[in-house]
């Protein structure tokens with residue numbers, strides 16, 4: 001059966017654990033950046049994340065899964081990608097013995113749930129095997145988590161896996177016993193002689209790169225590891241091969257998106273950071289406080305930012321229905337007109353903190369202080385650089401990056417348009433770069 005043919009149960013699937021004991025559908029406070037797909041899986045699915053390697057190829061001291069960007073270790077991004085999938089019931093993370101405490105700290109710090117940690121082995125297969133066996137023990141005598149029907153295995157260093165693809169893998173694994181992600185080959189694979197000459201070359205169109213995630217029925221992956229040889233444990237790199245050789249299970253292969261790529265070298269960590277930044281920079285919300293001047297500025301910014309590829313919503317405040325903006329990946333731009341007082345920003349920071357919005361990612365808040373020339377001539381200075389610096393220093397401790405932009409009203413249309421464009425450019429650069437060095441600066445537009 002084609003994976004696309006599998007009946008996708010997508011309509012209003014209600015969380016009913018009694019009727020579907022395998023469905024895991026709890027929502028997690030402060031982590032609602034992800035829209036659930038609405039898909040249900042009516043069998044228990046658990047995940048094994050092998051994270052027991054040392055990451056030699058990065059050349060770094062720290063194993064790559066524990067290297068951080070935007071204040072969070074890579075492994076936490078991967079866990080989050082699985083944790084937000086409501087139909088996944090548990091995640092078994094496998095780490096080297098000496099990193100068990102570190103991993104436990106990460107789980108606590110980023111409030112990961114559904115996660116257990118077990119010690120790994122000297123090779124990837126040994127680590128995965130430990131994780132799979134631990135899933136079996138998890139089912140015994142515990143009511144919260146059942147023995148899984150399907151086990152998804154995914155390298156802890158592939159952080160960008162999407163729910164839709166996991167769904168395809170889980171459904172195909174249940175149907176076929178095994179399923180795995182593939183990608184087209186980038187380069188031709190050749191065999192070399194022991195003297196370093198070309199022996200033969202493979203016809204590229206016939207081959208595919210095997211990627212992760214892979215899915216197996218629990219019985220297939222358990223049997224494969226029970227039956228495989230020491231040599232497989234020591235030198236093997238392919239779980240699908242074990243399922244074929246030891247269980248006669250031909251895996252269904254499904255072409256996955258390019259984002260399934262594995263962090264292998266140091267440069268891949270920088271690439272992962274830039275993908276996360278790009279994702280976090282797509283939308284911002286302007287809060288006007290309801291003032292006419294602020295709304296006019298917001299409308300002008302909306303036009304200017306449109307060209308910069310940022311989705312921009314304009315709302316008067318974060319009250320009532322607008323509180324939903326606190327729950328998603330929005331960045332915030334607070335416009336204050338003719339007041340150098342930062343109380344509106346302080347109130348917003350309080351609301352963001354209460355919603356636990358900056359737990360997983362640094363959040364950008366930009367205060368745009370819109371002042372008339374009259375205000376300037378009365379006060380004789382630009383708005384409170386010291387106050388914003390103090391507020392930003394405190395906010396930074398809570399993972400909120402506060403920046404300021406000072407915009408002076410001008411009666412000259414051309415000058416005004418230039419300033420608005422500058423605000424749009426500065427704001428989108430601040431949102432995109434999330435530079436800690438610029439936190440608390442009051443930039444001039």
Ligand SMILES: Nc1ccn([C@@H]2O[C@H](COP(=O)(O)OP(=O)(O)OP(=O)(O)O)[C@@H](O)[C@H]2O)c(=O)n1
Pocket residue numbers: 049050051052053054055056057058063064065094120121122123124125127128155156157262263264
């Ligand atoms: N004994 C091992 C070796 C690897 N892995 C995990 O398997 C995944 C894919 O392996 P790879 O990219 O090769 O990771 P490393 O072995 O850490 O990297 P390197 O080969 O560069 O040392 C990683 O999440 C890694 O932590 C594991 O759980 N246990």
Ligand SMILES: O=C(CO)[C@H](O)[C@H](O)COP(=O)(O)O
Pocket residue numbers: 124155210211212237238239262
């Ligand atoms: O793609 C894979 C499975 O097919 C694995 O991710 C890959 O084998 C990881 O191993 P390596 O240590 O060789 O990078």
